[in-house]
Amino acid sequence: MNELFKKGRETLGREVRLIQGNQAMSEGAIYAGARFFAGYPITPSSEIAEDCSKVMLKVGGVYMQMEDEIASIAAVIGASLAGAKAFTATSGPGFSLMQENLGVAVMGEVPCVVINVQRRGPSTGLSTKPAQGDIMQLRWGRHGDQSVIALCPATVSECFAMTVTAFNFAEKFRVPVIVAPDEIVAHMRETFSLPEPGEVEVIDRKKPSGSPKDYKPFVADADGVAPLAAYGSEYVFHVSSSMHGPDGYSNNDPANAAWRVAQLHRKIEMHRDEIVITKNFATEDADVLMIAFGATTRASRAAALELRKQGIKAGVLQLITLWPFADREVATLADKVKTVIVPEMNYSGQVAGEVQRVLGSGADIRRVNSYNGEVITPQEIRRVIS
Amino acid sequence: MSHATGVRYLKEGMLPHMWCSGCGIGVMLGAMLRAFEELGYRNADTVVVTGIGCTGKADDYLVTHALHTTHGRALAYATGIKAFNPKLHVVVLMGDGDSVTIGGNHFIHAARRNIDLTAIIINNFNYGMTGGQVSATTPGGRYTSTTSWGNPERDFDICALAEVAGANYVARETPYHGWEMKELIKEALNKKGFSLVEVFSPCPTHFGKNNEMRQTREMLDWLKEKGLPVEQYRKLSVAEQENHFAIGKLVDRDATDFNTRYEEIRARATAL
Numbered sequence: 142m143n144e145l146f147k148k149g150r151e152t153l154g155r156e157v158r159l160i161q162g163n164q165a166m167s168e169g170a171i172y173a174g175a176r177f178f179a180g181y182p183i184t185p186s187s188e189i190a191e192d193c194s195k196v197m198l199k200v201g202g203v204y205m206q207m208e209d210e211i212a213s214i215a216a217v218i219g220a221s222l223a224g225a226k227a228f229t230a231t232s233g234p235g236f237s238l239m240q241e242n243l244g245v246a247v248m249g250e251v252p253c254v255v256i257n258v259q260r261r262g263p264s265t266g267l268s269t270k271p272a273q274g275d276i277m278q279l280r281w282g283r284h285g286d287q288s289v290i291a292l293c294p295a296t297v298s299e300c301f302a303m304t305v306t307a308f309n310f311a312e313k314f315r316v317p318v319i320v321a322p323d324e325i326v327a328h329m330r331e332t333f334s335l336p337e338p339g340e341v342e343v344i345d346r347k348k349p350s351g352s353p354k355d356y357k358p359f360v361a362d363a364d365g366v367a368p369l370a371a372y373g374s375e376y377v378f379h380v381s382s383s384m385h386g387p388d389g390y391s392n393n394d395p396a397n398a399a400w401r402v403a404q405l406h407r408k409i410e411m412h413r414d415e416i417v418i419t420k421n422f423a424t425e426d427a428d429v430l431m432i433a434f435g436a437t438t439r440a441s442r443a444a445a446l447e448l449r450k451q452g453i454k455a456g457v458l459q460l461i462t463l464w465p466f467a468d469r470e471v472a473t474l475a476d477k478v479k480t481v482i483v484p485e486m487n488y489s490g491q492v493a494g495e496v497q498r499v500l501g502s503g504a505d506i507r508r509v510n511s512y513n514g515e516v517i518t519p520q521e522i523r524r525v526i527s
Numbered sequence: 528m529s530h531a532t533g534v535r536y537l538k539e540g541m542l543p544h545m546w547c548s549g550c551g552i553g554v555m556l557g558a559m560l561r562a563f564e565e566l567g568y569r570n571a572d573t574v575v576v577t578g579i580g581c582t583g584k585a586d587d588y589l590v591t592h593a594l595h596t597t598h599g600r601a602l603a604y605a606t607g608i609k610a611f612n613p614k615l616h617v618v619v620l621m622g623d624g625d626s627v628t629i630g631g632n633h634f635i636h637a638a639r640r641n642i643d644l645t646a647i648i649i650n651n652f653n654y655g656m657t658g659g660q661v662s663a664t665t666p667g668g669r670y671t672s673t674t675s676w677g678n679p680e681r682d683f684d685i686c687a688l689a690e691v692a693g694a695n696y697v698a699r700e701t702p703y704h705g706w707e708m709k710e711l712i713k714e715a716l717n718k719k720g721f722s723l724v725e726v727f728s729p730c731p732t733h734f735g736k737n738n739e740m741r742q743t744r745e746m747l748d749w750l751k752e753k754g755l756p757v758e759q760y761r762k763l764s765v766a767e768q769e770n771h772f773a774i775g776k777l778v779d780r781d782a783t784d785f786n787t788r789y790e791e792i793r794a795r796a797t798a799l
């Protein structure tokens with residue numbers, strides 16, 4: 142193994158390490174400039190808290206273990222408004238507990254990142270086993286009527302990259318972004334080399350300029366997003382979980398409410414092309430298309446290679462952005478193939494249902510579902526074809 | 528010497544406020560803003576965090592930084608703000624529902640951490656905003672819209688809870704004593720570490736209506752007769768204390784606050 146690292150160092154000119162998905166996400170957060178972590182330990186995400194408890198202090202940031210997940214996301218939102226890039230990490234039960242306060246981040250347009258390592262439920266379920274059962278919760282977990290961004294990495298390198306991207310989206314669009322790998326990806330170890338500072342783009346939130354007296358924290362620029370000051374700055378401002386006007390103060394006017402609710406959706410819809418990230422593997426000539434995300438991407442790629450050896454032209458569309466859903470990408474590719482397969486680690490076919498919505502109720506979508514806490518194998522996917 | 532009015536922190540365009548006549552929240556807010564002014568707080572250095580309920584509406588009348596949050600969680604939000612920027616004055620306004628009913632967990636942990644926040648709790652013994660339901664501070668036997676035959680549960684003593692959980696400063700006052708309230712809030716704001724001022728407030732609209740104190744005057748008299756200066760209260764027998772409560776400064780100590788401890792620990796990490 143040392144030889145491999147040595148070789149990496151020689152060819153890449155930088156250190157190559159064997160690290161876990163969870164560690165890659167904490168390193169991604171630090172790289173993106175996160176300086177505040179508040180969390181509550183829960184399997185299978187605890188390594189992120191442990192890493193942050195060490196690294197955050199070294200870089201001059203703050204790590205806090207809160208009394209529960211409700212307090213964790215609350216502290217993250219508070220710190221973000223005090224000017225920090227802030228995040229938390231959790232899993233299933235903890236993610237459920239965070240939903241109400243995550244809605245505050247939506248309503249108050251507070252940038253923050255939540256890592257939800259998906260484990261097998263329902264309820265406490267199989268706490269150490271993987272699942273992809275939170276897809277709908279990522280999108281619809283909060284009450285009311287709102288929109289967020291959710292990303293799903295499939296490799297250790299993507300864990301790093303998508304955490305940086307999550308912070309970039311959060312800062313750019315003033316929205317909570319959820320990174321939701323399954324337990325397999327979070328606990329898997331792969332070789333990884335940390336990019337140099339500046340090598341990967343890091344975006345900071347827009348700050349207000351002009352007279353502090355005129356600052357309105359909810360008056361959006363042409364890009365749909367308002368600049369955000371920090372508590373303690375001369376730009377004195379209010380943020381509210383309740384319906385508020387452009388200045389952040391309570392406002393019950395129906396016209397204002399309609400505008401605000403639409404605005405929270407629109408700012409994401411406006412930037413949809415930038416936000417929706419997908420990857421294609423051998424899809425150019427494919428007759429069989431697997432639409433996959435997280436760990437099932439890996440099984441799907443292996444299945445595609447095997448099928449091609451048998452003369453079946455198979456390809457994979459990997460959904461990295463789960464929400465907003467990749468309607469256009471799915472429709473464009475699915476239109477060219479004979480068979481669409483959606484493998485996912487849940488019973489209900491949460492992504493398959495979305496694919497069905499996009500392709501129409503008549504479309505033949507073959508589902509491969511596992512819900513026993515075990516990963517889907519390439520063989521199980523191939524079986525649908527033969 | 529001119530009197531502090533606190534008007535520099537008031538969002539006058541939002542007035543008149545929404546609280547019922549006879550409510551004590553306005554007295555508390557006035558006392559707090561005068562305390563801010565007397566301490567020379569700059570609006571830009573001050574963050575007021577609120578929860579949900581009658582008291583939770585207070586941020587709408589202020590021109591400090593403010594964060595209006597979810598029911599019970601204001602202290603957790605404030606903890607994030609203060610932990611990241613220790614230079615800010617962070618004040619948390621909550622009702623009894625917010626602070627010790629739905630939010631009891633955050634309350635004891637904020638006190639345990641001894642984080643340098645000032646919590647001001649308006650305790651009106653019931654849920655005013657939603658129509659006068661029972662709370663964790665409704666005295667046993669009392670009537671509310673959800674305890675029509677009397678409250679079968681016991682009530683929390685918020686100040687005692689804060690003391691055993693580790694707060695550096697604990698005081699209690701009633702709107703009958705506005706000037707004293709302002710002085711206690713000033714002490715609480717000046718205290719490094721977790722500080723609490725509990726304000727027993729009349730709620731003639733709901734609690735009073737259900738407990739034969741429909742008039743503000745009756746509720747204020749009730750608080751005045753029950754509330755005894757702490758020195759006087761402590762001389763009473765345990766049986767006599769049952770019929771009274773202590774007002775004034777109850778706890779004043781100087782355990783190291785969270786941010787100071789944090790800086791010490793962080794210095795270890797950065798030294799390596």
